[in-house]
Amino acid sequence: MRFIHTADWHLGKLFGQRHMTEDQAYVLDELIRLVKDTRAEALIIAGDVYDRAVPPPEAVGLFSETLSKLVEQGSKVLFIAGNHDSAVRLGFGADLFRSSGVYLTGVVHAADPPIILSDSFGEVYFSLLPYADPPHMREAFTLTEMPSFDAAMGVQVQAARAQIPSGVRSVAVAHAFVIGGQSSESERPLSVGGSDQVSAHHFSSYSYTALGHLHAPQRAGAEQIRYSGSLLKYSFDEAAQKKGAVLVELDAQGMSSHTFYPLTPRHDVRIVRGRMDELLMDGFDPAPHDDYVCVELLDTEAVLAAHEKLRQIYPNLVSITRPHMYIGQLSAETRTYEQGKSDLHLFSDFYTAMTSESLTDEQERELICIIDALEREERNA
Numbered sequence: 001m002r003f004i005h006t007a008d009w010h011l012g013k014l015f016g017q018r019h020m021t022e023d024q025a026y027v028l029d030e031l032i033r034l035v036k037d038t039r040a041e042a043l044i045i046a047g048d049v050y051d052r053a054v055p056p057p058e059a060v061g062l063f064s065e066t067l068s069k070l071v072e073q074g075s076k077v078l079f080i081a082g083n084h085d086s087a088v089r090l091g092f093g094a095d096l097f098r099s100s101g102v103y104l105t106g107v108v109h110a111a112d113p114p115i116i117l118s119d120s121f122g123e124v125y126f127s128l129l130p131y132a133d134p135p136h137m138r139e140a141f142t143l144t145e146m147p148s149f150d151a152a153m154g155v156q157v158q159a160a161r162a163q164i165p166s167g168v169r170s171v172a173v174a175h176a177f178v179i180g181g182q183s184s185e186s187e188r189p190l191s192v193g194g195s196d197q198v199s200a201h202h203f204s205s206y207s208y209t210a211l212g213h214l215h216a217p218q219r220a221g222a223e224q225i226r227y228s229g230s231l232l233k234y235s236f237d238e239a240a241q242k243k244g245a246v247l248v249e250l251d252a253q254g255m256s257s258h259t260f261y262p263l264t265p266r267h268d269v270r271i272v273r274g275r276m277d278e279l280l281m282d283g284f285d286p287a288p289h290d291d292y293v294c295v296e297l298l299d300t301e302a303v304l305a306a307h308e309k310l311r312q313i314y315p316n317l318v319s320i321t322r323p324h325m326y327i328g329q330l331s332a333e334t335r336t337y338e339q340g341k342s343d344l345h346l347f348s349d350f351y352t353a354m355t356s357e358s359l360t361d362e363q364e365r366e367l368i369c370i371i372d373a374l375e376r377e378e379r380n381a
Contacts (some may be wrong), residue, residue, distance in 0.1 A: 004035050005246040005258075006044035007175070007212030008230035010084065012072035014051075015234060015269075016292060016318030021058045027231050027265040028066050032262055036183040038247050041095040042117060043075055046212030046228065047082025047131055047175030047182060049090060067102060076101040078115060080130040082175040082212055087130060103141045105290075108132035108156065110139045114170075115165055121252040124169045127206070129153075131175040136231075151188050161205060169254040172209040178220040181227065186215060207254035216241050217260060224256045233269035236294045236319075254342030260284035267291050267316060275324050276303050279313060292316050 009028075013020045035043050047056025050059055070077050078316065081087040102351060103115045105128035115126040132140065137152035153176060163169050177183070179197045200221025203209040209225040215238055219228035228246045233239060243260040253258075271286060273296040278284050293314045299322075311317050348359050349365060359367065 001042075001117065001169070001250045002038065003042040003044055003122050003123070003171075003248055004031075004038070004041045005044050005210040005226070005228045005230050005248055006038045006045065006231060007044075007210070008048045008082070008215055009045060009063075010048055010051040010230065010232075010234060011063055012051045012055040013232075013234060016316075018316070018318075019056075019058070020232065021056075021062060023232060023266045025062055027263050028062070030263050031231065032069050032073070034263075035070065036073050036125045036245075036336055038219060038261075041076060041220045041248060043077050043078070044068060044171075044173055044210045046173050046210045047085045048081050049079060049082070050085050052084060053086035053089070055286035063195055071100050071102065074101075076103070076117060078103045078126055078128060080104065080128050080173055080175060080212075081106045083131045083133075085131075085180070086131070088099065101186070102270075103128065103129045106111065108136060110141045110159055110277065111163075112160070114160065121250075123167070124171060124250060125164045125166070127157070127170065127172045129160060129172060129174040131158055132156075133284065146294070150198045153202050157202045169207045169250055170338070171248075171250075172203050172206040174203070174209065175212040178211065178225070178227075181214045181220055182218055184215040184235055184238050184241075185310060186207075186230075186238065207250055208248055208256040208258075210246075215239060217244070223258075226258060231263060232265055236269065239269050239271050239294075270294070271296055272314075275299050276306065276309065279310065285313075288316050290316055291317050294295055294319045296321050296323060300325060 001096070001194060009024065011024055013024070013070040049063060067077060081090045085106070087108070089106070091104060093103050094106070097104060105112055108130050112128065115128060117124050117126065132152070134147050134149060134152050135144050137143070137155065138146055139161070141155050141157070155171070160172070177197045178200050203225050204222070207224065210227065211220055211227045214227045215230040216227065217235065218227050219225065220227060226246060229241065229243060231245070232240060232243055242260070242262050242264070244260055247259045249257045268288070268291040271294045272285055274284060275298050277297065294314060295310055295314070295317065296302065297320055306320055307317070310320065348364070351359055
């Protein structure tokens, strides 16, 4: 069986106060062609279809249009809710979609049956394991105590494996932070410190595990347990990452092979470094100037009207950083912060800029609890 593994579409994303809808539509058309050209039988989205619980109408319309194009060309689609999605909203119409070959799981349940697809070698069982925080997991599985993220994942996988016959080919689709993974600033923290991380061992019985949440494509403890990464770059610390999708092939014995296919964005996300006089020179930066750009200005002295000058070169300028100047030397106009960071990172940067001090561990824990509570309230709205 051949299928395409993707995750973290984040439809409706704002990047540098710019709506990414056109960029996302561009890369999704490329993805649809990839599914057709590789003769993949299914497309997987491992969570975070949307960037927030209540996505803008344009994002919902784009997702609907994308699903329609995939179904029209005969592709099956399987997807789950991530921590950015509203599980209830994403799960709307799940039973109706099945007749079109679209399978989804939004809200976690204790006894969700696997999705069974077939190829010339036989059946493949897909466990759709949507994101759920420990309180929701405790409620869904009627647990007596509040589980950790790791224990909750163990319970969820054990229940899923109980519905899969032994010896058959199987695929897990999950949205989680596996221990040892490389994170990015645009990912929303799931909880305090490392308490949100789970062991890769939970997925060892599956032929392949399609993970979402971490935006860099990477293996997670084993070759058959992988993150596809996000379709686009959503923060400047992702500037050097390759973005795309993973073609997975399962043979008759359930051995998996995978091939990463890069996708070409409408606009790249780049960091450009140089002094102002260099940046103003023709030919200094040969790459397209309409990319989403963070300029790392290397001047050691103040630069007048830096934004105005740079926007003449880079119309999609997102931010300017000044690594060789102290915060106190910068004007309010020049003092900018990288877009795409998590709420925790943004507030921490703001607090440091205003007070010249870092958040204490206790303050950071309190802030994360507040953010967690607000996000749960938004998801359940």
